[in-house]
Structure formats: structure tokens, C-alpha cells
Amino acid sequence: MIRRLTPLFLLAVIVAPASAAELLDEQTGLIIDSGWEIVRVHCGGCHSHKIITSQRADRQTWLDIIRWMQATQNLWQLDPATEAGILDYLAKNYPPQAKRRRAPIPPSLMPLPLEDRRSQ
Ligand code: HEC
Numbered sequence: 001m002i003r004r005l006t007p008l009f010l011l012a013v014i015v016a017p018a019s020a021a022e023l024l025d026e027q028t029g030l031i032i033d034s035g036w037e038i039v040r041v042h043c044g045g046c047h048s049h050k051i052i053t054s055q056r057a058d059r060q061t062w063l064d065i066i067r068w069m070q071a072t073q074n075l076w077q078l079d080p081a082t083e084a085g086i087l088d089y090l091a092k093n094y095p096p097q098a099k100r101r102r103a104p105i106p107p108s109l110m111p112l113p114l115e116d117r118r119s120q
Contacts, residue, residue, distance in 0.1 A: 022093075029053050035089030038082060046073065052094070059091035 023032040028049035030036045069075035
């Protein structure tokens, strides 16, 4: 029984991480998921796609970024369907990260202020 299961188990270990990983487009670094080509076409003309892949934001903030570029950086008007496709893709694939920082250190673990250390 064990002998019959081992190859299957090994296969699962080898295959599982690969299927869980996101597929990235080699040229742009964009996550390949529905809508990624609209983003490739509309969002790489003025700056690297890396400026996008290094950003995390919710849908509203992505929209604010687009509006900001339209107001100040000559980004063209996007038709509503295109804009919705871009926002769907960005909000799904580049959402806010839950925890980018460690929790604050509790006061009891912080060093004493310098004055208090001198008097000890
Ligand atoms: C017409 C030119 C143009 C196009 C097209 C364009 N951008 Fe930008 N974008 C800019 C400029 C200019 C900046 C500022 C770059 C800098 O600060 O170096 C910028 C900055 C950004 C930033 C960084 C914002 C920040 O807070 O620092 C993000 C994210 C971004 N763009 C996403 C996108 C997305 C998504 C698209 C596609 C909808 C897009 N851009 C298309 C011109 C453009």
C-alpha cells in the first residue's frame, strides 16, 4: 500500500506548488489572468508595467490612480468597458496586502528612554 501511494504523493508535492503559483508574462511581468492583455496594451505606453505590478490597491484606489493620470499625465479617456476590464483585473490581481508591516512592539518590550537608562 505504501509503495503504491508514494509515487502519487511525490507527484502531488511536485505539482501542487506549480499549479498554485501565478503565471507571469515574461515581457511585462503582469500576472496572466483574464483582462491582462487590456492592461498590457493600455498601461505600458508611458512607463514600465513594473510601476503597476509593484502597486497594491483596492478597486476605488486603482480608479483614483487612473483618474489622476488622466487629469495630470495625459492618459487618454478609456471607454467604460475597457476601464471596467482594467479595474477588474487590477483589483483582483493586485489587491491591498493584508499585512505589510509587523505589529507594533508592545511598550513593555521597548527600551527605556535614555534619561531613565542613565539613572540606573
Ligand atoms: C499617457 C501616459 C500614461 C499611461 C498610458 C499610463 N500611465 Fe500610469 N503614470 C503615468 C505617469 C507620467 C506616471 C508618473 C510616473 C512617475 O512618477 O515616474 C504614472 C504613474 C503610475 C502609477 C504610480 C502611481 C503612484 O502613486 O506613484 C501607477 C500605479 C500607474 N501609473 C498605473 C497605470 C495603469 C494601471 C495604467 C493603465 C490604465 C497606466 N498607468 C497608464 C502615465 C501614464
